[in-house]
């Protein structure tokens with residue numbers, strides 16, 4: 001959840017996303033992932049790569065948390081929202097949570113199907129699907145990793161990273177994520 005307090009972190013990540021060496025750093029960081037996970041990680045937009053690398057740097061002494069940090073936001077790959085629309089989402093989160101809540105309830109009501117992937121695919125491309133993905137990106141990332149055969153602990157950490165932390169590892173990931 002974004003608030004005024006993590007805007008300095010977002011500014012840092014925006015600058016880091018402009019670093020010409022970003023892709024090289026990301027490729028080196030991906031060496032600790034399975035080939036499928038690395039493909040998913042490296043497919044992310046520059047901003048998400050910079051964010052994930054910065055989160056990983058805060059938890060790097062724990063190999064599982066480091067992998068979770070690199071992969072936690074890969075669900076946003078399905079968002080198809082450009083960076084400006086994502087900034088608008090962040091701006092609404094901070095300045096007008098009630099309007100955002102209204103839009104979110106509408107999208108949740110429009111999505112049909114049982115699982116999160118089916119519900120996502122039921123929405124037309126554009127802001128509705130983008131908003132749904134933004135809301136459910138953790139669970140979507142968990143499904144993508146499950147499909148790649150990632151281990152259960154990694155799937156659980158990534159899939160629940162937007163929920164109330166259930167243990168110390170989840171709390172550490174959340175704290176690092178919330179700053180950036």
Ligand SMILES: [Fe+2]
Pocket residue numbers: 072073137138161162
């Ligand atoms: Fe996230």
Ligand SMILES: [Fe+2]
Pocket residue numbers: 051072073177
């Ligand atoms: Fe994140």
